[in-house]
Amino acid sequence: MSRTSLVTGAASGIGRATAALLRERGHTVIGADLADADIHADLSTPEGRAELVDRARELTGGRLDAVVSCAGVAHFDPLTVKVNHFGAVATLDGLLPLLTAGTDPRAVVVGSVDSVHPTDPAIVDAALAGDEEAAVAASRAAVERGEGHLLYSSSKAAISRWVRRAAPSGAWAGAGVPLNAVAPGVVVTPLTRPLLDDPEMRGLVERSVPMPLHGHARPEQIAPLIAWLASPENALVTGQVVFVDGGADAVLRGDQVW
Numbered sequence: 362m363s364r365t366s367l368v369t370g371a372a373s374g375i376g377r378a379t380a381a382l383l384r385e386r387g388h389t390v391i392g393a394d395l396a397d398a399d400i401h402a403d404l405s406t407p408e409g410r411a412e413l414v415d416r417a418r419e420l421t422g423g424r425l426d427a428v429v430s431c432a433g434v435a436h437f438d439p440l441t442v443k444v445n446h447f448g449a450v451a452t453l454d455g456l457l458p459l460l461t462a463g464t465d466p467r468a469v470v471v472g473s474v475d476s477v478h479p480t481d482p483a484i485v486d487a488a489l490a491g492d493e494e495a496a497v498a499a500s501r502a503a504v505e506r507g508e509g510h511l512l513y514s515s516s517k518a519a520i521s522r523w524v525r526r527a528a529p530s531g532a533w534a535g536a537g538v539p540l541n542a543v544a545p546g547v548v549v550t551p552l553t554r555p556l557l558d559d560p561e562m563r564g565l566v567e568r569s570v571p572m573p574l575h576g577h578a579r580p581e582q583i584a585p586l587i588a589w590l591a592s593p594e595n596a597l598v599t600g601q602v603v604f605v606d607g608g609a610d611a612v613l614r615g616d617q618v619w
């Protein structure tokens with residue numbers, strides 16, 4: 362049966378590959394992004410987040426079968442937390458009423474293996490408390506102390522923990538909507554290209570995200586897992602952060618996660 366899916370970050374990288382795979386499989390896909398998409402919305406702002414939901418409602422008649430929240434950035438700037446955590450939460454919560462009107466509804470957010478790296482608890486706690494102003498202030502403070510690299514890992518840890526909390530709740534599990542995250546390792550996209558093209562930064566990336574199985578990924582290798590989690594075949598997987606990282610999490614965290 363044809364499904365209607367909405368993908369944010371659909372103009373590039375993992376979002377584009379996911380949108381293409383879902384279209385190949387016969388879905389109607391509504392792409393959202395800053396430009397080159399069906400819905401143009403800036404998910405770093407309250408206005409953009411509202412625009413996403415309003416336009417999605419107009420375009421679908423108020424019914425969606427799957428939502429994939431993929432839009433993200435990796436800057437030493439509070440924007441990273443605004444888009445990667447608050448933009449994703451607004452996408453998922455904002456579109457939940459459309460999902461509950463859909464058929465076999467599913468939601469997936471793209472986290473990152475970086476979520477297992479050191480984070481700034483002040484950013485993560487503020488994000489989980491839903492306090493965007495405090496999260497932005499904590500992000501600014503981290504940048505000022507020369508710890509801008511913590512913003513990305515903190516944003517991805519926060520959204521992963523949000524998924525763990527939200528998925529089993531009445532709003533999601535109670536409404537019959539599986540909600541999961543995928544956590545890619547290093548994927549070659551416009552987000553990582555500048556790092557991978559710089560020999561010194563590439564070495565740093567390889568040491569911090571070791572990928573013994575197949576090395577750095579292509580977006581097309583991440584999309585099938587997202588598509589499965591977003592499909593009716595996934596009846597029971599919820600609240601999970603599924604690492605799709607060539608073994609990076611297994612190397613970094615070993616067997617001490619239980």
Ligand code: NAI
Nearest residue numbers: 370373374375395403404405432433473545547548550552
């Ligand atoms: P990308 O840069 O190719 O695509 C990201 C898309 O998000 C772009 O089209 C961009 O315009 C959109 N976007 C950025 N800010 C936005 C905003 N304020 N409002 C709406 N859309 C916005 O990057 P890539 O690599 O495909 O990343 C997709 C997701 O995967 C991100 O959440 C990223 O953090 C995550 N990820 C990427 C990894 C990688 O190695 N490339 C590894 C792990 C996670």
